[in-house]
Amino acid sequence: xxxxxxxxxxxxxxxxxxxxxxxxxxxxxxxxxxxxxxxxxxxxxxxxxxxxxxxxxxxxxxxxxxxxxxxxxxxxxxxxxxxxxxxxxxxxxxxxxxxxxxxxxxxxxxxxxxxxxxxxxxxxxxxxxxxxxxxxxxxxxxxxxxxxxxxxxxxxxxxxxxxxxxxxxxxxxxxxxxxxxxxxxxxxxxxxxxxxxxxxxxxxxxxxxxxxxxxxxxxxxxxxxxxxxxxxxxxxxxxxxxxxxxxxxxxxxxxxxxxxxxxxxxxxxxxxxxxxxxxxxxxxxxxxxxxxxxxxxxxxxxxxxxxxxxxxxxxxxxxxxxxxxxxxxxxxxxxx
Amino acid sequence: xxxxxxxxxxxxxxxxxxxxxxxxxxxxxxxxxxxxxxxxxxxxxxxxxxxxxxxxxxxxxxxxxxxxxxxxxxxxxxxxxxxxxxxxxxxxxxxxxxxxxxxxxxxxxxxxxxxxxxxxxxxxxxxxxxxxxxxxxxxxxxxxxxxxxxxxxxxxxxxxxxxxxxxxxxxxxxxxxxxxxxxxxxxxxxxxxxxxxxxxxxxxxxxxxxxxxxxxxxxxxxxxxxxxxxxxxxxxxxxxxxxxxxxxxxxxxxxxxxxxxxxxxxxxxxxxxxxxxxxxxxxxxxxxxxxxxxxxxxxxxxxxxxxxxxxxxxxxxxxxxxxxxxxxxxxxxxxx
DNA sequence: GACCGTCGTCGATACGCATCGACGGAGGAG
DNA sequence: CTCCTCCGTCGATGCGTATCGACGACGGTC
Numbered sequence: 260x261x262x263x264x265x266x267x268x269x270x271x272x273x274x275x276x277x278x279x280x281x282x283x284x285x286x287x288x289x290x291x292x293x294x295x296x297x298x299x300x301x302x303x304x305x306x307x308x309x310x311x312x313x314x315x316x317x318x319x320x321x322x323x324x325x326x327x328x329x330x331x332x333x334x335x336x337x338x339x340x341x342x343x344x345x346x347x348x349x350x351x352x353x354x355x356x357x358x359x360x361x362x363x364x365x366x367x368x369x370x371x372x373x374x375x376x377x378x379x380x381x382x383x384x385x386x387x388x389x390x391x392x393x394x395x396x397x398x399x400x401x402x403x404x405x406x407x408x409x410x411x412x413x414x415x416x417x418x419x420x421x422x423x424x425x426x427x428x429x430x431x432x433x434x435x436x437x438x439x440x441x442x443x444x445x446x447x448x449x450x451x452x453x454x455x456x457x458x459x460x461x462x463x464x465x466x467x468x469x470x471x472x473x474x475x476x477x478x479x480x481x482x483x484x485x486x487x488x489x490x491x492x493x494x495x496x497x498x499x500x501x502x503x504x505x506x507x508x509x510x511x512x513x514x515x516x517x518x519x520x521x522x523x524x525x526x527x528x529x530x531x532x533x534x535x536x537x538x539x540x541x542x543x544x545x546x547x548x549x550x551x552x553x554x555x556x557x558x559x560x561x562x563x564x565x566x567x568x569x570x571x572x573x574x575x576x577x578x579x580x581x582x583x584x585x586x587x588x589x590x591x592x593x594x595x
Numbered sequence: 596x597x598x599x600x601x602x603x604x605x606x607x608x609x610x611x612x613x614x615x616x617x618x619x620x621x622x623x624x625x626x627x628x629x630x631x632x633x634x635x636x637x638x639x640x641x642x643x644x645x646x647x648x649x650x651x652x653x654x655x656x657x658x659x660x661x662x663x664x665x666x667x668x669x670x671x672x673x674x675x676x677x678x679x680x681x682x683x684x685x686x687x688x689x690x691x692x693x694x695x696x697x698x699x700x701x702x703x704x705x706x707x708x709x710x711x712x713x714x715x716x717x718x719x720x721x722x723x724x725x726x727x728x729x730x731x732x733x734x735x736x737x738x739x740x741x742x743x744x745x746x747x748x749x750x751x752x753x754x755x756x757x758x759x760x761x762x763x764x765x766x767x768x769x770x771x772x773x774x775x776x777x778x779x780x781x782x783x784x785x786x787x788x789x790x791x792x793x794x795x796x797x798x799x800x801x802x803x804x805x806x807x808x809x810x811x812x813x814x815x816x817x818x819x820x821x822x823x824x825x826x827x828x829x830x831x832x833x834x835x836x837x838x839x840x841x842x843x844x845x846x847x848x849x850x851x852x853x854x855x856x857x858x859x860x861x862x863x864x865x866x867x868x869x870x871x872x873x874x875x876x877x878x879x880x881x882x883x884x885x886x887x888x889x890x891x892x893x894x895x896x897x898x899x900x901x902x903x904x905x906x907x908x909x910x911x912x913x914x915x916x917x918x919x920x921x922x923x924x925x926x927x928x929x930x931x
Numbered sequence: 932g933a934c935c936g937t938c939g940t941c942g943a944t945a946c947g948c949a950t951c952g953a954c955g956g957a958g959g960a961g
Numbered sequence: 962c963t964c965c966t967c968c969g970t971c972g973a974t975g976c977g978t979a980t981c982g983a984c985g986a987c988g989g990t991c
Contacts, residue, residue, distance in 0.1 A: 265948085276970070276971050277947090278970080282969090308711045310947050311648075311657075312652040313652050313976090316648040317950080321647075323694075330679070331680075335672075336673040336675075340666060340672045343666070347664075356696065356713060359695050360692065360693075361687070370644075371644065374599070374642070375644045375646060376648055376977095377647045400599075485878050516852070543821065601976095601977055603978095614940080617980080618940085618980090623980085625939065627940090646977050648976085648978095649977035649978045653945075654978070
């Protein structure tokens with residue numbers, strides 16, 4: 260079995276020194292056209308590929324980004340995958356690879372991948388309000404980007420979707436349609452207890468917006484489990500009088516199904532707005548007026564920022580929000 | 596900012612040589628209790644962690660497994676995540692990390708992660724019948740495990756769920772319940788065209804089993820898209836006479852919803868069996884008699900095999916199938 | 932009491948690449 | 962024609978670890 264070719268082999272074949280090969284590959288010193296061609300031919304001939312370990316050792320750069328992924332997330336699997344895929348693509352676009360560690364490993368995972376120099380930078384997903392990883396990240400010595408916002412974000416680089424803006428837009432839309440009451444079919448109570456930090460942020464903003472529009476707000480945490488949505492919807496619509504406007508912060512599809520099953524068509528008999536991706540909103544039997552949490556945009560911006568930090572690690576800690584936008588479809592009656 | 600501690604620093608503090616530190620960590624030579632303690636204390640004091648690059652360079656082992664993940668899969672995102680999570684867990688259980696590359700990168704990704712020595716072994720998911728990666732894998736020089744089976748699997752290590760066995764079990768169950776006709780609501784036609792290899796395998800086995808039981812089989816590829824399932828169900832049930840037994844090879848939930856919407860309760864009015872995970876089968880309003888494709892079992896066994904190959908790379912190419920098992924729930928009427 | 936084997940440790944080296952300083956040659960300025 | 966500059970290349974070194982051979986000390990055997 261042939262040994263794997265090294266840059267020294269390339270150098271020998273091209274008739275140059277090993278360092279020249281290195282400079283051809285990195286472009287960090289001028290190289291004559293002739294020499295470049297010789298080296299490139301030799302590289303092609305040997306199908307030479309630089310050894311990542313040696314590169315990391317000598318160059319102090321691994322060209323690897325690590326991502327802490329919460330597989331056991333209560334979120335939609337699709338949402339998670341969109342994040343991860345986008346992160347992987349962004350990394351590859353800059354000639355980096357992606358190392359995945361599970362969130363269950365806890366803060367130790369950060370110390371491991373960073374301490375062992377397995378990566379140059381880290382992305383942390385599903386940040387909780389009290390997240391031990393916040394403290395660890397500060398002393399990590401590597402660019403670290405949080406997707407989500409811990410309570411003490413001092414000095415950290417955090418990015419997140421603007422859940423508060425989303426809450427305001429959605430409540431305002433229902434209020435403008437004439438609803439005097441808004442029922443939020445919200446995330447499972449477990450999620451809130453877990454400390455997933457956007458739940459309280461969304462809720463507080465929704466309540467503030469309701470108060471501002473002079474609308475009553477009812478927050479129904481929908482437990483996970485199959486019949487739960489059905490029950491909540493029944494409960495919410497059970498009261499006498501006009502049905503409230505509905506805001507599905509998760510599981511839009513299930514809410515819509517529950518309504519249709521009672522022959523209530525959003526946009527005709529009730530108003531329904533949702534926090535869900537555009538793809539989901541459009542695929543449903545009744546296209547929903549919705550705000551999309553933009554997982555792909557969030558990831559893309561996160562990675563852009565992360566690579567900027569790799570070039571200038573002195574970037575100050577900061578919170579960036581990806582703005583919420585409402586797309587009107589057919590699940591809300593005309594205002595007025 | 597303090598320099599990252601190295602094994603040399605540990606050695607100095609412990610008052611031993613660097614090689615002794617190395618032997619303490621690897622356990623490859625006997626070490627006296629006293630020395631071991633000195634070294635371990637020094638390691639703890641410095642929170643020393645070995646540099647992965649240097650380790651890979653010197654030891655020719657990265658302790659990283661790469662996985663080629665098909666993000667753009669037509670499969671359920673949940674299914675994919677289960678695979679990836681299980682692979683990550685199995686890797687960590689053996690002190691390895693997981694590098695993710697997207698399937699869009701094609702065969703080049705294999706050559707890259709292997710050629711650059713970014714990993715010790717590779718897992719390839721969503722194998723197609725004509726998969727260029729099969730050829731590449733043969734010359735990779737590293738243990739490579741395929742989850743799925745390419746047409747030319749000669750010399751490759753492939754593992755997959757026994758889709759053929761699953762088809763036989765499911766068809767047999769419907770036949771035993773007295774159905775004279777079976778309609779398979781199958782994977783989207785795109786999937787088949789893509790060459791995802793288990794689709795034809797499942798289909799052929801289903802047809803053979805139907806013939807064997809003297810049952811007519813109707814294969815309906817359900818296009819992806821929202822209303823498609825509804826349409827297919829309508830079409831299948833539209834014929835006069837007793838409704839056929841239904842086999843949902845994907846999207847069990849949608850099929851069940853479509854039936855319920857027509858007031859057909861599986862287990863009472865029709866028979867429905869599915870290929871879906873146990874979790875899904877149990878969470879539905881009518882618990883389904885089903886065969887689970889066992890994503891977690893497949894991943895676990897794949898990783899077990901992969902690590903065996905890491906210790907003995909001479910293991911012969913082979914196809915291993917994870918057996919199918921049918922779990923009876925309440926969606927099929929009593930046989931007879 | 933001399934000898935041999937084992938245990939525990941050390942020093943040296945290799946791994947493959949990036950980078951720094953140095954150096955020879957070509958070209959322009961005087 | 963000479964001196965100087967800049968371009969292109971080379972040799973040497975360091976990155977941090979694993980591993981090999983060697984060596985001293987110790988205990989047991991005859």
